[in-house]
Amino acid sequence: MAGWHGAERGGGAVVRWLLVACLVGLAPTLGQAQPPAETPEEPPEVRVIIDVSGSMRHNDPDQLAASALELLASLLPDGTRAGVWTFGVRVDNPLPPAEVEDAWRERAMALRPALVEYQPFTDIEAAVREAAEEPASGWNHLILLTDGMIDLSPSRGPKPAVDDASRRRLLDELAPTLVERGVVVHAIAFSDEADLDLVERLSRASGGLPALVQSPESLLGAFLDIAERIFPADQVPLVEGRFVIEPGVEAFSALLFHDPASAALGLVAPDGTRHDADNPPPGASWQVEPRFDLVRVPDPPPGEWRLEGEVGDSRIEVTSSLSLHTSELPATLFLDFPLPVEAWLTRGGEPWEGAPEGLAATAELLDGAERVQARVRLSRQAERFVGELPAPTQPGAARLRLRIEGEGLSRQRAQAVNVLPAIAARHEPGSSRVVLEALHPELDHASARPWGELAGERLMAEPAAAQAWRIALPELDPRVSQPMRLRAEVTLDGERRELDLPRLLLFPEAEIGLGLAGGAGPGPLGERFHLDLATGREGSESPDSAADRFVAFVDELTARTVALWREGGPGLARRAEAFGDPRLLATAGLAVLVLLILLVLLVLLVWRPRRAPRRAPHREDPHV
Incomplete structure (x- = not known):
């Protein structure tokens, strides 16, 4: 979804866009997740909420929602509590919360028939409310999958008023309550018809990861991104189908995505022995699913391992006494704002004071195509590696990766993130104005002063609601599309700086386009607020060449x-x-x-x- 995490990496982005944000009108209480005063020490609890409204029959003909649930069940650590809810006109709980172990996984794998018991209507508010109702012992993570928007039965009141009222209750009443209780919502929009604004606001408010899934196959990647955020784990690099296991590794897990029609995968050990699902390594388990294989190998021989077969974006996780730790990695990054990062190794749970001097640490921000957007080499300070990742330059889904390697060892951690502008904009043609909304939690009327430039004329923004501004537009011809340059002067921590915000394309569907060859200045072009700033949703038709x-x-x-x-x-x-x-x-x-x-x-x-x-x-x- 890394688009917003729009999840398009071989089984993977979120975010995407992610997704990129759709948050104009966001209440101040939803501006940033506010965790409880005390962080729960218990393991996280995961509650999955799956849409079974009638439209899922069309949007998910291959039942990939069931496949994604099976993947998540395979990845959840033993001892975690988890449960599953479904919703349409009513809310069902086919798998109540319980401790994850083999019997729980078998029950989760058997839920596929329940996910095709399609219902009319879509009551998202009731589903979130009921799934979050029971208190959790630790952090409570809700994973919401929907392909539509709130659509209640007409028996509950006149439409669309009854739907709008439910949406307001969910965002203005229930969401702040969830934030106070430490509930994190990771929301996945399974089609362009989903309420992308709702998905983004619920996720970002609680510190969760939103994802716009552009294809059914990408749903697995969205679930994987969320699982990695809830349960971060050490990985070793997988390069051209090869990975190295150093001495002392207690076990590794290989999650291998592949096409359903591809040939069976193979795994070649360092001594040249070939293994497959019918002949796994000694003591190993090899789970074969239509779109992924999951191989768990205990006590693996050290050396280079090699995959045989065509695989997509896959992961090799390792378990050992040597572990990589990082400072908190946020789910949202902002254009023009660098990110301080810190990483260190522990051995046996304690900082590794005798770490070799030849170790090197890097932090990278990768886009959905695995291209490097930003990179920094971290400097060593005693047992820790610290640095500042340069500010991202493009909005959308991305992946943040930290790696420490050298002296025969390598460890990395990767997290899906969404990159948003610090201030987002949308055009309201009916009122002849542009509305600006601060997405960065520290920007408000006192710390930011935005303005626009249109056809060489500077247009100042007037304060509106909290963290919002309005720019009055001159009379414009709706038949002419033209970009509007947006800038802002911000002051944070006593430092004053000027931001180039994504340009806004006015009347994007007009027949005539002006200044579309870059005349509006630098910066990414935000044709529509919903598209380029958060969700990764398809753009409007471009003007003629x-x-x-x-x-x-x-x-x-x-x-x-x-x-x-x-x-x-x-x-x-x-x-x-x-x-x-x-x-x-x-x-x-x-x-x-x-x-x-x-x-x-x-x-x-x-x-x-x-x-x-x-x-x-x-x-x-x-x-x-």
Whole structure:
């Protein structure tokens, strides 16, 4: 979803977008998760809420929601408490919360039939309320999967008023209560028809990870991103199907994503012995599912292991007395704001004071295509490695990875994150204004002063609601699309700086586009608030290209020339009176004739069947 975590990594982004944020109108209490005064010491509790409304029959024909639940059940550590709820017009609890062990996993794997008992309507408020009602001993993580928006039965009141009232109760009353109780909501939007704003607000308010799933196959990656955030684990790098296990590793788990039609996977040990699901390594378990294999190998021989077969974005997790730890990694990063990071190794649960001097530590921010957005080499300070990751430059789903390696060992941890602008914007054509909303929790009327630039004119923003501003627009032609540059001067911790916010495209569906070649200045282009800032949802149709506009110009000029020709004698007489000199008229007539011939030639050279309107590039989720 890493789009928002829009989850598109071979089984994976969240966020995506993630997803990128859709938060104008967000109440101050939802601006940032506020954890309880005391952090629970018990293991986290996981409660999965799955939409079984009728639309899921169309959006999930291959029952990948069931596959994702099976993946999550396989990944949950023993001793964790977990349960499953389903909802449509009513809320059911086919698997009540209980301790995770083999019997619980078998019951979870048997839930596939319950997930196709489709119901009318979609009561998200009731589902979240009921799943969160029972107090949890530790942090309570809700994983909400929905492909729609709140849609209540008309028997409960007139629509859409009854749906709007339920949505307000969920966001304005229930969500702040969940935050106070330490409930973290990870919400997955399973289609473009889902209430993306609701998904983003619930997740971001509680410190959870939102994800926009662009394809059914990406749902597994979204669940994996969430599982890694709840239960972070040490990994070793997997490069071109190879990974190295050093001496002292007690066990490793290989989560291998693959296509359902692909050939069976193989695993070659350091001594050259080939293993597969029918012949696993000694003491190992090999779980085969249509879209992933999960291999657990105890006491693995040290050395280089090799995968055989086509795999997607996969993970190799290790268990040993040597463990990597990091400072808290937030689920949301902000454009133009660097991130302080810290990492260290422990041995036997204590800081490793005798760590080799040759170790090196790095922090990287990767986009949905695994390209490096930002990178920093951490400096060593005693047993710790510290540094500051440069500010991200593109909104959307991303992955934050920290790695320590050298002297024959390697450890890494990766977390899905969403990258958002510090201040988001949306255009309200009906009221002829632009609304700005601070997504960064520390920005408000006192610390930020935003403004816009349109056609060379500076437009100041006036304070509106808390952490919100409005920019009044001059009278604009809705047939013309043009970008608006947005900037802000912010002061935090006594430091004043100027931010380049994502540009906002006004009237993106207009036939005529102005300044679309970068004339509005630097920075990413935010065609729509819902799209580029949070969700990774598909963009609107882009204006015609320069070639298309030239053809339109030729067509119009030709039509005018033909109209003049059809005026005939009376028309020419009127033109003669205007010219006053017959020789000028003759010259003008000859010029028109030459121009007409040239236009015909140009039309023959450049004319082509008009292409269907292109859609603006999709910015990845996310991931989520």
